[in-house]
Amino acid sequence: MALSFFDQFASPSLLGIPLMALAMFLPWFLFYPTPTNRWLDNRLITLQSWAINRFTQQLLTPLNPGGHKWAMLLTALMLFLITMNMLGLFPYTFTPTTQLAMNLGFAVPLWLSTVILGLRNQPTLALGHLLPEGTPTLLIPVLIIIETISLFIRPLALGVRLTANLTAGHLLIQLIATAAFVLLPLMPPVAFLTAVVLVLLTILEVAVAMIQAYVFVLLLSLYLQENI
Template sequence: MTLSFFDQFMSPVYFGIPLMTLALTLPWILYPTPSVRWLNNRLMTLQSWFLNRFTQQLLLPLNLGGHKWAALLTSLMIFLITLNMLGLLPYTFTPTTQLSLNMGLATPLWLATILIGMRNQPTTALGHLLPEGTPIPLIPVLIIIETISLFIRPLALGVRLTANLTAGHLLIQLIATATFVLLPMMPMVAVLTATVLLLLTLLEVAVAMIQAYVFILLLSLYLQENV
């Protein structure tokens, strides 16, 4: 029995063994792998078309130096989408509702973009801290503000993904609980809340895909500034 609405966000443990590793590795098992045949089946063809279109759209604004990140960003996008979508199924766990996991993904990737910029073009990378044409009295203040905003970027990446998924799961559980409670007392109201629950579930499916895309899109924008 669920004692709290937030118990669903606890890391699952079975016989004292954490199941976080299983939850993180399961998505890769669900995808078909390329075969040695000349022609693939429809599912494999659709998957290849989606990956090609997404990679092309993602790398469009990037320079040639950023194209090295294509495999990493595309695989991370598919990984996040799958984790978010699987978390909407009953009796499942969403690892991306854990802030520690999201920060563990966002911080190293953000730091890698900063280090690439400092190594390849340090003048341009440092130039982002001070907009062109800034009055002299405002220079120290703007440098401090831009530095703070630079270090807040990984926190914003992790918190955005965590907050959106957590809020959606809480709303679904609250409305589902209200539906079951109202069903024997007020059936018509329960039907109304069930309709709202269905619409909210469809919205959460869209949010699960959009938030994964936004996470990768912001990383590509950070990379664009430093390549």
């Protein structure tokens, strides 16, 4: 049976049982050790705690104090997205964040929470974003429609951006790997150069996996800042 390049993005199953939940929760038990009650932990836990503290501090510095309640949620989301993005770079694994439905499942509720928070705490200012000050009278209906569309397009942009970047990277890696495999018996020097490009692209994809998770959470924090 001929396989498609897009088969790697299909949710795997074993004996008719979807393995999506296993792919999502297993890395938490493997890559994130449980902190102990000792004064001195191992290097991995120390590095993990330092990275989380630095990220939380950088993320919450521009936010008003009212947004600091979201610190645990945004930090946990950042770790979750990084883990899921990196998961697909391992052999015989699956990347859950290449599924648009899953990404929208994160983006829509969190974006809607920031909008509801703004309408509850400062309704005048929240609705004022739909119409810039000093707008000519004839342009008021058009600008309100445009700003409303841009407001509702935000969660879609969050989900599509994450899905598209990861999908494109994985497809490019598979295409170059296939080319290196095909060229190996025909032109070994060219296959070697292709393999070098593949290694460099894999390193780039690791960076993309971390950057896209950071961008996703950063944009959510910006949406939160507008409504607190």
